[in-house]
Amino acid sequence: MAGSDADISKHVKMYLGVFAALFLCTILTVAVSTVHLGHTNNVIVALVIASFKASLVALIFMHLKWESSKIIWITLGLCAIAFSILMIVPMLTANGFPASTVFSTWG
Amino acid sequence: MSAGVLPYTVEPHPVTGLYSGKLGTWLFLASEVMLFGGLFSAYILLRVGAPEGTWPTHEEAHLSWKIGGFNTLLLIISSVTMVMAWANLKMNNFPKARMYLIVTVILASLFLTLKISLEYYPHWHDGLKPSTNVFFGLYYTLTALHGLHIFGGIVVMLYFIGPGAGLWKTNPEYYTNRIECTGLYWHFVDLVWIFLFPILYLMN
Numbered sequence: 150m151a152g153s154d155a156d157i158s159k160h161v162k163m164y165l166g167v168f169a170a171l172f173l174c175t176i177l178t179v180a181v182s183t184v185h186l187g188h189t190n191n192v193i194v195a196l197v198i199a200s201f202k203a204s205l206v207a208l209i210f211m212h213l214k215w216e217s218s219k220i221i222w223i224t225l226g227l228c229a230i231a232f233s234i235l236m237i238v239p240m241l242t243a244n245g246f247p248a249s250t251v252f253s254t255w256g
Numbered sequence: 257m258s259a260g261v262l263p264y265t266v267e268p269h270p271v272t273g274l275y276s277g278k279l280g281t282w283l284f285l286a287s288e289v290m291l292f293g294g295l296f297s298a299y300i301l302l303r304v305g306a307p308e309g310t311w312p313t314h315e316e317a318h319l320s321w322k323i324g325g326f327n328t329l330l331l332i333i334s335s336v337t338m339v340m341a342w343a344n345l346k347m348n349n350f351p352k353a354r355m356y357l358i359v360t361v362i363l364a365s366l367f368l369t370l371k372i373s374l375e376y377y378p379h380w381h382d383g384l385k386p387s388t389n390v391f392f393g394l395y396y397t398l399t400a401l402h403g404l405h406i407f408g409g410i411v412v413m414l415y416f417i418g419p420g421a422g423l424w425k426t427n428p429e430y431y432t433n434r435i436e437c438t439g440l441y442w443h444f445v446d447l448v449w450i451f452l453f454p455i456l457y458l459m460n
Binding site for chain 2: 154157158160161164165167168171172175178179182191192195196198199202203206207210211212217218219220221224225227228231232235236238239240242
Protein backbone atom coordinates (compact mmCIF):
# COMPACT_ATOMS: atom_id res chain seq x y z
CA MET A 150 0.00 0.00 0.00
CA ALA A 151 1.06 3.60 -0.48
CA GLY A 152 3.10 4.99 2.37
CA SER A 153 3.83 8.71 1.87
CA ASP A 154 2.71 11.20 4.53
CA ALA A 155 0.04 12.61 2.19
CA ASP A 156 -1.34 9.11 1.53
CA ILE A 157 -1.38 8.29 5.22
CA SER A 158 -3.22 11.55 5.97
CA LYS A 159 -5.90 10.53 3.46
CA HIS A 160 -6.11 7.16 5.16
CA VAL A 161 -6.59 8.79 8.55
CA LYS A 162 -9.68 10.61 7.24
CA MET A 163 -10.92 7.31 5.89
CA TYR A 164 -10.38 5.61 9.26
CA LEU A 165 -12.56 8.22 10.95
CA GLY A 166 -15.23 7.76 8.28
CA VAL A 167 -15.18 4.00 8.84
CA PHE A 168 -15.50 4.55 12.59
CA ALA A 169 -18.62 6.65 11.99
CA ALA A 170 -20.04 3.93 9.72
CA LEU A 171 -19.31 1.19 12.28
CA PHE A 172 -20.91 3.26 15.04
CA LEU A 173 -24.07 3.85 13.00
CA CYS A 174 -24.25 0.20 11.97
CA THR A 175 -24.04 -0.87 15.63
CA ILE A 176 -27.03 1.39 16.44
CA LEU A 177 -28.82 -0.02 13.39
CA THR A 178 -28.16 -3.61 14.55
CA VAL A 179 -29.76 -2.88 17.92
CA ALA A 180 -32.67 -0.96 16.35
CA VAL A 181 -33.45 -3.71 13.83
CA SER A 182 -33.43 -6.35 16.57
CA THR A 183 -36.42 -4.59 18.19
CA VAL A 184 -38.47 -4.81 15.00
CA HIS A 185 -40.26 -8.16 14.67
CA LEU A 186 -39.51 -9.36 11.17
CA GLY A 187 -39.77 -13.02 12.14
CA HIS A 188 -36.92 -14.84 13.86
CA THR A 189 -35.19 -16.01 10.69
CA ASN A 190 -35.42 -12.58 9.03
CA ASN A 191 -34.12 -10.86 12.17
CA VAL A 192 -31.13 -13.22 12.22
CA ILE A 193 -30.44 -12.67 8.52
CA VAL A 194 -30.62 -8.86 8.82
CA ALA A 195 -28.34 -8.87 11.89
CA LEU A 196 -25.79 -11.08 10.12
CA VAL A 197 -25.90 -8.96 6.95
CA ILE A 198 -25.15 -5.81 8.98
CA ALA A 199 -22.40 -7.66 10.92
CA SER A 200 -20.88 -8.86 7.62
CA PHE A 201 -20.90 -5.31 6.27
CA LYS A 202 -19.16 -4.05 9.42
CA ALA A 203 -16.63 -6.88 9.24
CA SER A 204 -15.93 -6.03 5.58
CA LEU A 205 -15.20 -2.41 6.50
CA VAL A 206 -12.79 -3.49 9.25
CA ALA A 207 -11.03 -5.98 6.97
CA LEU A 208 -10.83 -3.71 3.92
CA ILE A 209 -9.84 -0.44 5.58
CA PHE A 210 -8.36 -1.13 9.03
CA MET A 211 -6.61 -4.33 7.91
CA HIS A 212 -5.59 -2.66 4.64
CA LEU A 213 -6.96 -5.38 2.38
CA LYS A 214 -8.24 -2.65 0.04
CA TRP A 215 -4.62 -1.88 -0.85
CA GLU A 216 -3.32 -5.45 -0.66
CA SER A 217 -2.04 -6.91 -3.91
CA SER A 218 -0.24 -10.01 -2.61
CA LYS A 219 -1.88 -13.06 -4.18
CA ILE A 220 -0.96 -15.33 -1.30
CA ILE A 221 -3.17 -13.33 1.10
CA TRP A 222 -6.14 -13.45 -1.26
CA ILE A 223 -5.68 -17.20 -1.84
CA THR A 224 -5.48 -17.78 1.93
CA LEU A 225 -8.56 -15.65 2.55
CA GLY A 226 -10.46 -17.30 -0.30
CA LEU A 227 -9.81 -20.77 1.13
CA CYS A 228 -10.78 -19.47 4.57
CA ALA A 229 -14.03 -18.04 3.20
CA ILE A 230 -14.93 -21.39 1.57
CA ALA A 231 -14.16 -23.39 4.73
CA PHE A 232 -16.03 -20.84 6.90
CA SER A 233 -19.07 -20.96 4.61
CA ILE A 234 -19.15 -24.76 4.86
CA LEU A 235 -18.98 -24.49 8.65
CA MET A 236 -21.94 -22.09 8.66
CA ILE A 237 -24.11 -23.79 6.02
CA VAL A 238 -23.81 -27.43 7.11
CA PRO A 239 -25.43 -26.95 10.56
CA MET A 240 -28.28 -24.98 8.97
CA LEU A 241 -28.88 -27.80 6.47
CA THR A 242 -28.91 -30.40 9.22
CA ALA A 243 -31.20 -28.38 11.46
CA ASN A 244 -34.20 -30.65 10.98
CA GLY A 245 -32.42 -33.97 10.79
CA PHE A 246 -29.45 -35.84 12.17
CA PRO A 247 -27.51 -34.87 14.22
CA ALA A 248 -29.60 -31.99 15.57
CA SER A 249 -32.71 -34.05 16.35
CA THR A 250 -30.56 -36.66 18.08
CA VAL A 251 -28.75 -34.03 20.11
CA PHE A 252 -31.97 -32.48 21.32
CA SER A 253 -33.88 -35.67 21.97
CA THR A 254 -32.63 -35.43 25.54
CA TRP A 255 -32.91 -31.63 25.79
CA GLY A 256 -34.13 -30.10 28.99
CA MET B 257 22.26 -11.17 5.58
CA SER B 258 24.17 -12.33 8.62
CA ALA B 259 23.54 -15.65 10.33
CA GLY B 260 20.96 -15.53 13.13
CA VAL B 261 19.07 -12.55 11.74
CA LEU B 262 15.51 -13.11 10.60
CA PRO B 263 15.21 -12.48 6.86
CA TYR B 264 12.59 -10.25 5.25
CA THR B 265 11.49 -8.41 8.40
CA VAL B 266 11.34 -5.13 6.51
CA GLU B 267 11.68 -5.73 2.78
CA PRO B 268 9.08 -7.97 1.10
CA HIS B 269 9.99 -11.53 0.18
CA PRO B 270 10.44 -11.79 -3.61
CA VAL B 271 8.05 -14.75 -3.89
CA THR B 272 5.20 -13.75 -1.54
CA GLY B 273 5.49 -9.98 -1.91
CA LEU B 274 5.11 -9.69 1.88
CA TYR B 275 7.50 -9.26 4.76
CA SER B 276 7.67 -12.45 6.83
CA GLY B 277 5.81 -11.14 9.88
CA LYS B 278 2.81 -10.12 7.82
CA LEU B 279 2.63 -13.48 6.03
CA GLY B 280 2.90 -15.29 9.37
CA THR B 281 0.20 -13.10 10.91
CA TRP B 282 -2.23 -13.71 8.05
CA LEU B 283 -1.66 -17.48 8.23
CA PHE B 284 -2.22 -17.33 12.00
CA LEU B 285 -5.44 -15.37 11.45
CA ALA B 286 -6.57 -18.02 8.94
CA SER B 287 -6.20 -20.64 11.69
CA GLU B 288 -8.13 -18.33 14.01
CA VAL B 289 -11.00 -18.15 11.52
CA MET B 290 -11.18 -21.95 11.67
CA LEU B 291 -11.08 -21.93 15.49
CA PHE B 292 -13.90 -19.42 15.90
CA GLY B 293 -15.67 -20.79 12.80
CA GLY B 294 -15.97 -24.21 14.46
CA LEU B 295 -17.50 -22.65 17.56
CA PHE B 296 -19.89 -20.46 15.54
CA SER B 297 -20.86 -23.60 13.62
CA ALA B 298 -21.60 -25.42 16.88
CA TYR B 299 -23.67 -22.44 18.05
CA ILE B 300 -25.77 -22.42 14.87
CA LEU B 301 -26.28 -26.20 14.98
CA LEU B 302 -27.48 -26.10 18.58
CA ARG B 303 -29.50 -22.88 18.15
CA VAL B 304 -31.48 -23.86 15.05
CA GLY B 305 -31.95 -27.40 16.32
CA ALA B 306 -33.30 -26.33 19.71
CA PRO B 307 -36.96 -27.29 20.17
CA GLU B 308 -39.39 -24.42 20.64
CA GLY B 309 -39.17 -22.90 24.12
CA THR B 310 -35.92 -24.56 25.15
CA TRP B 311 -33.54 -21.74 24.17
CA PRO B 312 -33.21 -19.04 26.86
CA THR B 313 -35.11 -15.82 26.20
CA HIS B 314 -33.57 -12.34 26.61
CA GLU B 315 -34.64 -12.29 30.25
CA GLU B 316 -33.41 -15.82 30.98
CA ALA B 317 -30.05 -15.13 29.32
CA HIS B 318 -29.50 -12.10 31.60
CA LEU B 319 -27.51 -10.34 28.86
CA SER B 320 -27.99 -6.60 28.54
CA TRP B 321 -27.64 -5.24 25.00
CA LYS B 322 -26.58 -1.94 26.60
CA ILE B 323 -23.46 -3.50 28.12
CA GLY B 324 -22.81 -5.54 24.96
CA GLY B 325 -23.35 -2.47 22.78
CA PHE B 326 -21.07 -0.32 24.91
CA ASN B 327 -18.37 -2.99 24.75
CA THR B 328 -18.82 -3.11 20.97
CA LEU B 329 -18.23 0.62 20.88
CA LEU B 330 -15.10 0.25 23.01
CA LEU B 331 -13.65 -2.32 20.62
CA ILE B 332 -14.52 -0.27 17.53
CA ILE B 333 -12.78 2.79 19.01
CA SER B 334 -9.80 0.63 19.99
CA SER B 335 -9.53 -0.53 16.38
CA VAL B 336 -9.39 3.11 15.28
CA THR B 337 -6.73 3.98 17.87
CA MET B 338 -4.72 0.90 16.85
CA VAL B 339 -4.70 1.85 13.19
CA MET B 340 -3.89 5.46 14.16
CA ALA B 341 -0.85 4.18 16.05
CA TRP B 342 0.40 2.52 12.87
CA ALA B 343 -0.42 5.60 10.76
CA ASN B 344 1.56 7.84 13.12
CA LEU B 345 4.56 5.51 12.97
CA LYS B 346 4.37 5.75 9.19
CA MET B 347 4.50 9.55 9.63
CA ASN B 348 7.51 9.17 11.98
CA ASN B 349 5.57 10.42 14.99
CA PHE B 350 6.54 7.87 17.63
CA PRO B 351 5.23 9.75 20.74
CA LYS B 352 1.76 10.08 19.23
CA ALA B 353 1.81 6.45 18.07
CA ARG B 354 2.73 5.35 21.57
CA MET B 355 -0.08 7.47 23.01
CA TYR B 356 -2.57 5.74 20.67
CA LEU B 357 -1.23 2.33 21.73
CA ILE B 358 -1.72 3.27 25.38
CA VAL B 359 -5.31 4.36 24.66
CA THR B 360 -5.90 1.05 22.88
CA VAL B 361 -4.66 -0.85 25.93
CA ILE B 362 -6.92 1.23 28.21
CA LEU B 363 -9.97 0.56 26.02
CA ALA B 364 -9.17 -3.16 25.86
CA SER B 365 -8.73 -3.33 29.63
CA LEU B 366 -12.02 -1.50 30.12
CA PHE B 367 -13.72 -4.04 27.85
CA LEU B 368 -12.42 -6.94 29.97
CA THR B 369 -13.24 -5.17 33.23
CA LEU B 370 -16.85 -4.54 32.17
CA LYS B 371 -17.19 -8.08 30.84
CA ILE B 372 -15.99 -9.62 34.09
CA SER B 373 -17.57 -7.24 36.62
CA LEU B 374 -20.96 -6.62 34.98
CA GLU B 375 -21.52 -9.96 33.28
CA TYR B 376 -19.38 -12.91 34.35
CA TYR B 377 -19.41 -12.12 38.07
CA PRO B 378 -23.18 -11.50 38.44
CA HIS B 379 -23.94 -14.48 36.19
CA TRP B 380 -21.77 -16.77 38.23
CA HIS B 381 -23.25 -15.35 41.44
CA ASP B 382 -26.76 -16.12 40.12
CA GLY B 383 -25.76 -19.70 39.35
CA LEU B 384 -25.61 -19.17 35.59
CA LYS B 385 -22.58 -21.32 34.77
CA PRO B 386 -21.39 -23.15 31.65
CA SER B 387 -23.09 -26.27 32.96
CA THR B 388 -26.46 -24.48 33.36
CA ASN B 389 -27.57 -25.15 29.79
CA VAL B 390 -26.27 -25.34 26.22
CA PHE B 391 -26.62 -21.58 25.68
CA PHE B 392 -24.44 -20.68 28.66
CA GLY B 393 -21.94 -23.39 27.72
CA LEU B 394 -21.53 -21.76 24.31
CA TYR B 395 -21.72 -18.23 25.71
CA TYR B 396 -18.88 -18.79 28.16
CA THR B 397 -16.77 -20.70 25.63
CA LEU B 398 -17.11 -18.08 22.91
CA THR B 399 -16.76 -14.98 25.08
CA ALA B 400 -13.98 -16.40 27.28
CA LEU B 401 -11.98 -17.44 24.24
CA HIS B 402 -12.51 -13.97 22.81
CA GLY B 403 -11.56 -12.46 26.18
CA LEU B 404 -8.34 -14.47 26.18
CA HIS B 405 -7.55 -12.99 22.77
CA ILE B 406 -8.16 -9.51 24.18
CA PHE B 407 -5.81 -10.29 27.07
CA GLY B 408 -3.17 -11.60 24.64
CA GLY B 409 -3.47 -8.41 22.60
CA ILE B 410 -3.01 -6.28 25.73
CA VAL B 411 0.18 -8.19 26.63
CA VAL B 412 1.62 -7.72 23.13
CA MET B 413 0.74 -4.00 23.06
CA LEU B 414 2.23 -3.45 26.52
CA TYR B 415 5.44 -5.06 25.26
CA PHE B 416 5.61 -2.65 22.31
CA ILE B 417 4.79 0.33 24.53
CA GLY B 418 7.46 -0.68 27.05
CA PRO B 419 10.49 -2.92 26.50
CA GLY B 420 9.84 -3.53 22.81
CA ALA B 421 9.75 0.20 22.02
CA GLY B 422 13.56 0.34 21.85
CA LEU B 423 13.36 -1.22 18.39
CA TRP B 424 11.98 2.09 17.06
CA LYS B 425 15.39 3.71 17.68
CA THR B 426 17.43 0.97 16.02
CA ASN B 427 15.10 -0.14 13.24
CA PRO B 428 11.94 1.99 12.89
CA GLU B 429 10.62 0.17 9.82
CA TYR B 430 10.83 -3.19 11.59
CA TYR B 431 9.02 -1.70 14.60
CA THR B 432 6.32 -0.22 12.35
CA ASN B 433 5.82 -3.59 10.68
CA ARG B 434 5.47 -5.28 14.06
CA ILE B 435 2.80 -2.76 15.04
CA GLU B 436 1.03 -3.42 11.73
CA CYS B 437 0.98 -7.16 12.54
CA THR B 438 -0.29 -6.43 16.06
CA GLY B 439 -2.97 -4.28 14.45
CA LEU B 440 -4.02 -7.06 12.07
CA TYR B 441 -4.51 -9.33 15.07
CA TRP B 442 -6.35 -6.64 17.02
CA HIS B 443 -8.75 -5.86 14.16
CA PHE B 444 -9.48 -9.57 13.89
CA VAL B 445 -10.41 -9.65 17.59
CA ASP B 446 -12.75 -6.68 16.94
CA LEU B 447 -14.15 -8.50 13.93
CA VAL B 448 -15.03 -11.59 15.99
CA TRP B 449 -16.90 -9.43 18.51
CA ILE B 450 -18.84 -7.75 15.69
CA PHE B 451 -20.44 -11.18 15.08
CA LEU B 452 -20.63 -12.24 18.73
CA PHE B 453 -22.60 -9.15 19.78
CA PRO B 454 -25.75 -9.70 17.66
CA ILE B 455 -25.61 -13.50 18.01
CA LEU B 456 -25.40 -13.55 21.81
CA TYR B 457 -27.12 -10.32 22.85
CA LEU B 458 -29.82 -9.69 20.27
CA MET B 459 -31.01 -12.99 18.88
CA ASN B 460 -32.58 -14.75 21.84
